[in-house]
Amino acid sequence: MQLEELKTFVTLAEVKNFTKTADKLLMSQPTVSLHIKNLEKEFNTELFQRSPKFLKITPSGQLLLNRAKEIIEIYDRAKQEILEYHHKIAGKLTIGASYTIGEYILPSLLFELQRKYPALEIEIMIGNREEILQSVRQFRIDIGFIEGEAKENELHIIPFMEEEFLVVSSSDHPLVHKEKINFSELINETWLSREVGSGNRDFLMEVLAKNGLKIKSLLTMNSIQAIKESVINGLGLSLLAQNSIKREIAHRYLAVLPIAQQSFKRSFSYVYSPIMKNNKNVEAFILVLEEQWKQT
Numbered sequence: 001m002q003l004e005e006l007k008t009f010v011t012l013a014e015v016k017n018f019t020k021t022a023d024k025l026l027m028s029q030p031t032v033s034l035h036i037k038n039l040e041k042e043f044n045t046e047l048f049q050r051s052p053k054f055l056k057i058t059p060s061g062q063l064l065l066n067r068a069k070e071i072i073e074i075y076d077r078a079k080q081e082i083l084e085y086h087h088k089i090a091g092k093l094t095i096g097a098s099y100t101i102g103e104y105i106l107p108s109l110l111f112e113l114q115r116k117y118p119a120l121e122i123e124i125m126i127g128n129r130e131e132i133l134q135s136v137r138q139f140r141i142d143i144g145f146i147e148g149e150a151k152e153n154e155l156h157i158i159p160f161m162e163e164e165f166l167v168v169s170s171s172d173h174p175l176v177h178k179e180k181i182n183f184s185e186l187i188n189e190t191w192l193s194r195e196v197g198s199g200n201r202d203f204l205m206e207v208l209a210k211n212g213l214k215i216k217s218l219l220t221m222n223s224i225q226a227i228k229e230s231v232i233n234g235l236g237l238s239l240l241a242q243n244s245i246k247r248e249i250a251h252r253y254l255a256v257l258p259i260a261q262q263s264f265k266r267s268f269s270y271v272y273s274p275i276m277k278n279n280k281n282v283e284a285f286i287l288v289l290e291e292q293w294k295q296t
């Protein structure tokens, strides 16, 4: 039994005329007849008494008519509910982000997300890059943000913005007044970095290695804020994302060292499991994210 056949049957029972039914449903008269014949065959009964002058529904036709109306209504309701389900953005969305992104980039995005979808319950987890990747793999978070890219066959990793990293020192560091600094001049400096497993650490090591600089002294901290305070207090240098040091630079608590012919750019990416692709909350979040970064 097809839903279409039931719809034809209900219409014919209402208008009591094959030609008018065909016109109303935009189908041919033989199709109307075929639909009724199929139903009669399926239920093994006559649904209408036919005569050249009238068409009358039989008692079994009346039974089917009542049920057919219910079936059509339930079908339409189910269709509507599924449509609404796909369009309703509500419930929990768990986002994981590495420190720089979580503390300095994500807040403006969350503001927009909350404004657009107030029924979303957002939970943020901050961790380093390795922790975020692990949490996405284990479905502890719906979507994650990491610095750099990664080779993870079972995850979607999509770069969404580029961030400039700067070598910073305290504002009274002796090198601050030089016009240009070669990387080799930093040979005796102490570096401050995040812990192993963080994107920040990987990038610092990558930049130093590219410039042939061996670290003589390294301080490790698992907080960007702690690194900034330590640099401000003259403990050493660090390589930090521009977005994370805007205020300290504006207030001259930190100074950017003018490294000759160097720009340290790194992409930031979002990452999610392919299973999450059809999660409506993740989908909505990605849209907000892409809109926001298209504008910048």
Ligand SMILES: O=S([O-])[O-]
Pocket: 098, 099, 100, 127, 128, 129, 130, 147, 194, 197, 198, 199, 200, 201
């Ligand atoms: O928090 S980070 O730099 O992976």
